[in-house]
Amino acid sequence: AQSVSQHNHHVxxxxxxxxxxxxxxxxxxxxxxxxxxxxxGQHLQLLLKYFSGDPLVKxxxxxxxxxxxxxxxxxxRKPSVQWSDTAEYFCAVGVTGGGNKLTxxxxxxxxxxx
Amino acid sequence: xxxxxxxxxFQVLKTGQSMTLQCAQDMNHEYMSWYRxxxxxxxxxxxxxxxxxxxxxxxxxxxxxxxxSTTEDFPLRLLSAAPSQTSVYFCASSTRGVxxxxxxxxxxxxx
Numbered sequence: 001a002q003s004v005s006q007h008n009h010h011v012x013x014x015x016x017x018x019x020x021x022x023x024x025x026x027x028x029x030x031x032x033x034x035x036x037x038x039x040x041g042q043h044l045q046l047l048l049k050y051f052s053g054d055p056l057v058k059x060x061x062x063x064x065x066x067x068x069x070x071x072x073x074x075x076x077r078k079p080s081v082q083w084s085d086t087a088e089y090f091c092a093v094g095v096t097g098g099g100n101k102l103t104x105x106x107x108x109x110x111x112x113x114x
Numbered sequence: 115x116x117x118x119x120x121x122x123x124f125q126v127l128k129t130g131q132s133m134t135l136q137c138a139q140d141m142n143h144e145y146m147s148w149y150r151x152x153x154x155x156x157x158x159x160x161x162x163x164x165x166x167x168x169x170x171x172x173x174x175x176x177x178x179x180x181x182x183s184t185t186e187d188f189p190l191r192l193l194s195a196a197p198s199q200t201s202v203y204f205c206a207s208s209t210r211g212v213x214x215x216x217x218x219x220x221x222x223x224x225x
Contacts, residue, residue, distance in 0.1 A: 004156075006156075009154070042218070043204060043216045043217060043218045043219055044157075044204065044206075044216040045216075046214060090156060090157065092157075101147070101159055101162055101172065102147075102157075102159070103159075104149075104156040104157040104158070105156055106154055106155055106156040107154075107156050
């Protein structure tokens with residue numbers, strides 16, 4: 001079975017700072033990779049996804065993520081965060097043909113201060 | 115287009131009571147799933163379905179039942195509520211290959 005590790009549980013940044021959230025997974029086969037965001041009191045929304053092809057994927061709101069197969073990593077980045085990016089971020093892994101089951105990391109709580 | 119609709123939004127149960135969390139989607143998605151979200155633990159899969167009449171267990175299925183009689187509906191039943199089932203429950207639906215849409219969640223408290 002696959003597993004997902006998110007190393008940063010709480011991150012506090014000032015506006016305009018750069019963001020990188022780590023995500024590592026363990027699975028020997030082909031995976032689909034996702035980042036979801038959950039704003040306070042809301043449901044999860046898809047930020048970006050990787051299935052195949054260019055390992056650098058761009059998502060909504062200026063977020064991007066890079067898939068590094070050799071490191072089993074899929075880190076999320078944003079060059080300049082805004083106060084409105086305050087939210088919880090979840091990395092998730094899905095296995096092709098696995099019934100669409102997603103395995104989520106434990107999440108990273110991001111707080112952006114003015 | 116409503117997407118994924120969950121009811122109720124909030125619920126308080128007494129230990130031992132049973133209840134059904136409702137989930138409906140109007141996107142004709144084949145796949146539906148139930149997750150629970152607990153602080154520091156991310157989302158964990160309870161049950162999932164790959165189509166009407168087909169369900170299977172996820173990571174934490176104990177104490178929960180599901181059925182999928184139609185493509186649209188995927189109710190989650192708590193058989194005998196326990197305080198350990200206090201959580202936020204999310205239903206999600208997807209086309210083949212990826213989960214696109216989550217419901218707004220049900221916050222359940224078991225006292």
